[in-house]
Amino acid sequence: MSLQTTGPAGSQAPDPWRYRWTVLGVATFTQASSGFFVGGIGALGVHLQRALELSTTQLGLLVSAAQLVPLAGLLVAGELLDRHSERWVVGIGACVVAVALGAGSLAPGYGALLVALLLVGAGYSTVQPGGSKSVASWFHASQRGFAMGIRQAGLPLGAALASAVLPLVAEEFGWRATLLTGGFVALLGAGLFMGCYRRPPAPAGPFDREPSVPLAAQLRARLRMLREPSAVKIMLSGTSLISVQTGVGVLTVLHLHRTSSVDAGRAALILVASQGAGVVGRICLAAWSDRSGAGRHGIVLVCMVAVIAGLAVLMTPAGRAPVVASGVFVWLGFFGFGWYGPWVAYVAEAAPPGKTGFALGLAMSVNQIAIVTVPPALGLLVDLTASFTPAWALLCLLTVVALSVTAVAERRTR
Template sequence: MWRYRWIVLGVATFTQAASGFFVQGIGAMGIHLQRDLNLSTAQLGLLLSASQLVPLVGLLVAGELLDRYNERWIIGIGACVIAVSLGAGSMAPGYASLLLVLLIVGAGYSTVQPGGSKSVASWFDASQRGLAMGIRQAGLPLGGVLAAAVLPALAAAFGWRATLLAGGLVALLGAVVFMCVYRRPPAQSPPQDSAPQDRSGARLRMLREPSMIKIILSGTSMVSVHSGVAVLTVLYLHETTSVEADTAALIYVATQGAGVAGRICLAAWSDRRRSGRYSSVLTCMVAVTIGMTALMTPLGQSPAAACLLFIWLGFFGIGWYGPWVAYAAESAPPGRTGFALGLAMAVNQIAVILAPPVLGLLKDLTDSFVPAWGLLTVMTVVTLMVAGRRSADSGL
């Protein structure tokens, strides 16, 4: 029966990729969307933020539901919400309607991220949990790779509305597959809730835990980097290094592919690190600082060098999530894995919402990408210093 866990892992990874397929492709469609809808870079960033607004609260609700009910139905229903909203959005008349559609997509996606992580964590023990989490979390950039390869061509041939319909069909497939295949581990008993009067206090205590503070600090910083890579890569390559739009989209595919490899390799590496799983996250923070700093030098204006730097940023700036989410799951109190994951991811949402439009606005106001990369670099360095000091104090 335990061989079935690899099937669970495959299904959870596929559903993650299918649910995030359209949203992950917005960055690759940036040039097409700006042209067809007459958008600024800040408005393009706002599209990415719109799908992440509802999860600010939705992730907490989803986490609570996951601790009470079977994740099979919670995830499946959420993916169906994504599919229906994208299908309806294919008839959206313009930018404002598209923003509304993406808000609803975010509500559905709130269940997929913590639910998939909880389902994988429940099937794998600590010796393989990092690898399993890394493979599962690779679903998001894997969806990005496929979206970056397909959606720009689809938008060029049939218009941007056709991309929403395609995204809805892919999300629906992910929902159906997960609900048909997933089952809980046979030895897993239904979660036991603490007494109602104790729940609020337990949540507040969780926020004060040293491990949760490190999770929140590093997650906020690194998810901002991920957002920057998503919204700026194609535009940077096209405007700064004079790479053609189609070539820039292919480089973005390679960047997402590096993120897939990073999530798996870095998470597997964290299973074997004597210094602890969180040290892998700190390593990623150092690596992205080096990469973004290089982008701000003359080296970043060379097409070949910029391509390599974005692949580097993809590996570490997207790959960090594998060991991070495994550490978050293992740090959760017994019976509260769903809520702990939802809480950590909900706090991340603040950065996910703010980063794309802020970075886009910085670029619009200064007509340069340097302030955006500089802001992300400073954030990462400050967080690295604070989180690294806390890790040293706790003996990591």
């Protein structure tokens, strides 16, 4: 992928592929803006519990509500992305997020807020696979991991900004104003993506739209994808690490506030630091996967080992000390959020030609099962036991099992 092309008269004309950096910036911003409010729910935990008289389980259900529709929506979005331009699929989805959050600011209570967040999830279904496919189609394999890492850093970046801003908005104007803020930010992302994105100036390639083939053949091809050895590694590593990521996002502030006696404001800042570490992790780990002899999934395995170590510390008496707990959450932010960059690049490259959108949608929809079920399950464990240790133990066990199975699959593949 050269940086210059030769014009008709032999002069050097600007290379159209340079626009890939604009596409990367736009996709990253849209990712951050669409997930802004939901990413900040964890930092709003103390405020929402006071204002709406919520249990930890109910707080976890708010996160699950925003992720429920994508269980099926990601598959639908993947099919749409294989047939239509990312500009409109992603842009319209981000608009739905903005409208749903605006409507949610008028919710009379907890039940109506849950419904609004269900609609947020419907819109968000297109943003994750759409943004990933747009970046994958613009970048060569030698830079794809790095680019995907930057793009995937949009999620913890948006969550970190939300964790810093939304508690201040809630203190000053109330929880309803936080939804309006999130809706406005999502609308900015939708407008920018629809206004700036365009398809790459490339001949037909592995990330182009799916060719016209009979429906029965398409279904057979999709079933074959599920039997591939790479699918086992994708599904297990993704669900275990997304469970850790979700648990850290929801429970960090509550753990620090209740167990380590850190006030809510300072605990939210530690969550910001954890999510900021996730931004760095997604970029650095993905860039490492471009050059590592262990391959992209080898880096994911490293993240799983690091996550197990961090969770083990949280279960010890040292994990209740404010300094130690804060350091562990930053560690978990780097590895427990950073895994997503190399993981998504691996999914995109493992997909059959013409089925990148579906492969991304399928992998992300499997992750959604964990995203939907883990927050209320962890919240229920905390409510029943009055302790965070069982919650961290469950996440640690899930990761250990997934690491064992995927490490064996990795050796067999090699």
